[in-house]
Amino acid sequence: MKTNNKVLFMTQAAMIAAIYVVLCLVFEPISYGAIQTRVAEALTVLPFFTPAAIPGLFIGCLIANALGGGILLDVLAGSLTTLAAAYLTWMLRGKSKFLASVPPVVLNAIVIPWVLKFGYGEPLPIPFLMVTVGLGEILTASIMGTVLLCVLARYKGVIFKNTASAA
Structure with missing residues (x-):
């Protein structure tokens, strides 16, 4: 990977992490808890465009969970779940948006x-929590995220250029 590509990759990852943290903190009342709608989860579609989103989302989630007062289990498990989801989204990039x-x-x-x-x-109960967390994710990651993805797709070559080989 060229030096310019490494810098671009790190810059994109840092920006994604920062935006994730800011969105969690600005919308703190609805970002944490059993019934949550974490607006920052709309960003989880970004690995569709760039592998820089994988570490960006992971680090952003890690920081947001720590700053949000999360216990160690939450900080680690939540962040690792985001990391795995980001990687899988990157793997789906050739499929339907x-x-x-x-x-x-x-x-x-x-x-x-x-x-x-x-x-x-x-x-x-766990099944109820699965429904509430799932619904929050559908609202943010699926609905808001897909809107974000469709808007960004128009500018893909401008915003996410030269990062495809950064993985």
Whole structure:
């Protein structure tokens, strides 16, 4: 990878991480808890365009969870779930753009309820938490994320140029 591509990759990753953190903190009342709608999850479609979004989303989630007062289990499990979802979204990049939000929705709906239940002692049953987390992800990652993806697709060559080989 050329030096310019490395700098571009790191800059994009840092910007994505920063935007993720800011969105979580600005919308803090709805970003955390058993019933959450984390607006920053709209960014989880970005690996569709650039591999820089993979570390960007991971680091952004890690920082946001730590600053949001998350316990260690939440900070680690939530961030690793975001990392896995970002990687899977990157792997789906050659498919339909409407599949880009599937990994974050599915992985978060499966993993996060267990963190809420056993990390925070949430009294609600796991299946209910799966539904609430899943619905929050559908609203943010699927609906808002797909709108973001469609808008950014128009500017793909300008915004995300020269990062395809950065993986």
